[in-house]
Amino acid sequence: MKICVYCASSALIDQSFFKATEEMTIDLLNNGVDFVFGGGSTGLMGHLADTVLNHGGKIKGIMPNFMNDVEWGHKMVTDFEYVDTMHERKAKFLLNIDGLIALPGGSGTLEELLEAITLKRLGILNVPIVILNTNNYYDPLKLMLERCVSEKFMNEKHTEMWTFVNEPKEVWPAINNAKVWENYSINFARNEFHPK
Numbered sequence: 001m002k003i004c005v006y007c008a009s010s011a012l013i014d015q016s017f018f019k020a021t022e023e024m025t026i027d028l029l030n031n032g033v034d035f036v037f038g039g040g041s042t043g044l045m046g047h048l049a050d051t052v053l054n055h056g057g058k059i060k061g062i063m064p065n066f067m068n069d070v071e072w073g074h075k076m077v078t079d080f081e082y083v084d085t086m087h088e089r090k091a092k093f094l095l096n097i098d099g100l101i102a103l104p105g106g107s108g109t110l111e112e113l114l115e116a117i118t119l120k121r122l123g124i125l126n127v128p129i130v131i132l133n134t135n136n137y138y139d140p141l142k143l144m145l146e147r148c149v150s151e152k153f154m155n156e157k158h159t160e161m162w163t164f165v166n167e168p169k170e171v172w173p174a175i176n177n178a179k180v181w182e183n184y185s186i187n188f189a190r191n192e193f194h195p196k
């Protein structure tokens with residue numbers, strides 16, 4: 001199984017975020033998961049890669065050339081793909097993966113996560129999306145998404161696209177128990193609020 005992880009570049013965050021990242025990563029490694037990530041050396045990205053490599057796992061970084069030019073890439077990761085733009089990178093993240101995980105992060109992580117949710121809503125992406133809500137960091141996003149539904153910007157059914165979990169150990173079961181999304185394609189996205 002190959003899983004893409006979106007996560008923070010910041011190294012200034014609380015240690016508990018690093019601990020949760022490590023716990024989750026070891027659990028996924030024990031279940032035979034290979035990883036794809038942004039290739040960064042700092043913050044949760046760096047810690048994710050360190051943990052995978054220290055346990056003999058596989059991880060691939062996908063990074064735009066301009067980040068590589070300023071040496072943002074993780075030095076120990078050998079499997080790297082360099083692309084021209086951030087958009088190309090985001091598209092590559094989603095190729096041939098079996099699941100997506102968002103760990104806590106800043107605007108980069110939020111952007112990647114919300115794009116993946118949008119693509120899933122349109123039926124372009126079907127994989128499970130699991131959000132690790134360490135320290136309730138993602139509570140405001142959860143509320144925002146619920147608000148999208150309560151105000152009818154999205155349908156109740158769309159909440160099946162993602163799973164919020166609080167503990168690192170819950171991530172692997174959430175990936176495996178995610179609701180199958182294949183049936184809710186572009187037609188559902190278009191018709192739900194525009195009945196003839």
Ligand code: AMP
Binds near residue numbers: 005010067108109
């Ligand atoms: P952020 O959550 O704002 O720190 O952004 C992290 C996400 O954006 C990662 O999943 C990466 O894909 C991308 N990104 C942002 N900053 C970096 C960086 N310094 N090195 C590599 N990727 C980065």
